[in-house]
Amino acid sequence: MRIVRTVAELRAALAPERAAGRRVGFVPTMGALHEGHLSLVRAARAGSDVVVVSVFVNPTQFDDPGDLAAYPRTEEADVALAAGAGADLVFAPEAAELYPRGYATTVAVTGPLAETLEGAQRGRGHFDGVATVVTKLLLAVVPDAAWFGAKDAQQVVVVRRVVADLGIPTRVEVVATVREADGLAMSSRNARLGPADRPRALALSRALGAVRAAIEAGASAGAARAAGLAVLAAHGVEPEYLALVEPDTLDPLAPADAPDRRVLVLVAAHVGPVRLIDNVTVTPPAPTGAL
Amino acid sequence: MRIVRTVAELRAALAPERAAGRRVGFVPTMGALHEGHLSLVRAARAGSDVVVVSVFVNPTQFDDPGDLAAYPRTEEADVALAAGAGADLVFAPEAAELYPRGYATTVAVTGPLAETLEGAQRGRGHFDGVATVVTKLLLAVVPDAAWFGAKDAQQVVVVRRVVADLGIPTRVEVVATVREADGLAMSSRNARLGPADRPRALALSRALGAVRAAIEAGASAGAARAAGLAVLAAHGVEPEYLALVEPDTLDPLAPADAPDRRVLVLVAAHVGPVRLIDNVTVTPPAPTGAL
Numbered sequence: 317m318r319i320v321r322t323v324a325e326l327r328a329a330l331a332p333e334r335a336a337g338r339r340v341g342f343v344p345t346m347g348a349l350h351e352g353h354l355s356l357v358r359a360a361r362a363g364s365d366v367v368v369v370s371v372f373v374n375p376t377q378f379d380d381p382g383d384l385a386a387y388p389r390t391e392e393a394d395v396a397l398a399a400g401a402g403a404d405l406v407f408a409p410e411a412a413e414l415y416p417r418g419y420a421t422t423v424a425v426t427g428p429l430a431e432t433l434e435g436a437q438r439g440r441g442h443f444d445g446v447a448t449v450v451t452k453l454l455l456a457v458v459p460d461a462a463w464f465g466a467k468d469a470q471q472v473v474v475v476r477r478v479v480a481d482l483g484i485p486t487r488v489e490v491v492a493t494v495r496e497a498d499g500l501a502m503s504s505r506n507a508r509l510g511p512a513d514r515p516r517a518l519a520l521s522r523a524l525g526a527v528r529a530a531i532e533a534g535a536s537a538g539a540a541r542a543a544g545l546a547v548l549a550a551h552g553v554e555p556e557y558l559a560l561v562e563p564d565t566l567d568p569l570a571p572a573d574a575p576d577r578r579v580l581v582l583v584a585a586h587v588g589p590v591r592l593i594d595n596v597t598v599t600p601p602a603p604t605g606a607l
Numbered sequence: 608m609r610i611v612r613t614v615a616e617l618r619a620a621l622a623p624e625r626a627a628g629r630r631v632g633f634v635p636t637m638g639a640l641h642e643g644h645l646s647l648v649r650a651a652r653a654g655s656d657v658v659v660v661s662v663f664v665n666p667t668q669f670d671d672p673g674d675l676a677a678y679p680r681t682e683e684a685d686v687a688l689a690a691g692a693g694a695d696l697v698f699a700p701e702a703a704e705l706y707p708r709g710y711a712t713t714v715a716v717t718g719p720l721a722e723t724l725e726g727a728q729r730g731r732g733h734f735d736g737v738a739t740v741v742t743k744l745l746l747a748v749v750p751d752a753a754w755f756g757a758k759d760a761q762q763v764v765v766v767r768r769v770v771a772d773l774g775i776p777t778r779v780e781v782v783a784t785v786r787e788a789d790g791l792a793m794s795s796r797n798a799r800l801g802p803a804d805r806p807r808a809l810a811l812s813r814a815l816g817a818v819r820a821a822i823e824a825g826a827s828a829g830a831a832r833a834a835g836l837a838v839l840a841a842h843g844v845e846p847e848y849l850a851l852v853e854p855d856t857l858d859p860l861a862p863a864d865a866p867d868r869r870v871l872v873l874v875a876a877h878v879g880p881v882r883l884i885d886n887v888t889v890t891p892p893a894p895t896g897a898l
Binding site: 323327418419420421422423424425426427429430447451452455456477478481482483484485565 | 614618709710711712713714715716717718720721738742743746747768769772773774775776856
């Protein structure tokens, strides 16, 4: 297990692997690794000959300096966890390595994909920061495939868009959200939930469950959303959004429509000091047949 | 000599070359090839084993739909000229190949590099368009080196910035501006100069010559600029800008300062129906020594 700090070292380390025809798999992370990240590393391990994990708390995707400052940094533990899950190489650059003096380039996804939901809440800069750092990391590693977590659903849509649009020769793979036994989606931010907040944090996954049940029962998008909002309210949690959208375009469903194709349901809410997000993809019941 | 229309064909054509360890050289063009472009192709030929020339009139870098519509399209001649200068492969995609339905990603250079001079005159979108298409083309070809013309001086600075910032593994090479016998910088747009405009178009290169002579004689930036403006006025040409800047940052020189390092002098002006640009890099006289 090796740690590299610069793009030059990274490329030098990977060049012989690539020359030998070995498949390079990549998992970008912001560190503070938990079981969700490790599921990505294991998937990369299963699908690659060499697994690179990056650990980089990307400053440009934080709108809130307080959130950036509070983001947990646990590199030593991260390296051990990544190694245990099958990583061969950790790329852990300083910010100045990726954004040196004079740096001036941004990769941006324009339009609703990046401007709605998280983009609206966290500001335009959030997904610009994500798109830019993912582009830089993919061009540094040049992996055959990169693994992302379904928990950051909108990030996955944005990354897929950038990779397709710029023609980055990497396959994007997505791994299902890993949850605690009680349903809470794993997140590096969960560590900051106080004892009183932890039960309330279940509001998100339970609300998604209610929306899912309603859709599977044939409810309209509006009725399904109302079921989810009721669960959030019962937990005393006010959502930033609870949205039912088309999974690839993030186009919102009309409230009166009963979904007839896969629906992405996303929720974001503050619980105590922590902003949490979660999502689920729901397949509506098969239509009962045309008249 | 082969013409390919899609990124997939391009990659398939280049894969065996790369596998054989051959160096790929690349010259991106908007077609309407003239001696200036051919000097780039010859330089790429001399420095590469395989030479790719792209011919693509990139719609996203035109602020003015009239300019885009009027831009000359001469593909058959371009292919013959490129082959004659040593190209092995022409990549000539349709716009929908590079910007398919749903396309939403922009590569942007923020700050003065892209916002001053051409950026100010042509609008923010111009260099966003340039940065985006150059990124896409470089990621499609993945050349060892790409050749650009010094005539588009600010474009060169923007492209160098993007390549460095995103870590695109391509060497950027620059070839000196090719001029007509009387000094007019070659440009695809020169074909649209009427007989009465053609002599007036010399105002640009002559103004740059006057600025150069003044700097070489030890004049201040302001005095050198005034000498250039006088030449433009004598030809009845009103410049959009005539600027003396630091070559890498494009920071303007203070008028009172006598340049003591290389100066980039840029000019833009409309002559008849055509917008022309030109530039020259000037090395001031060696200082006569500190007191």
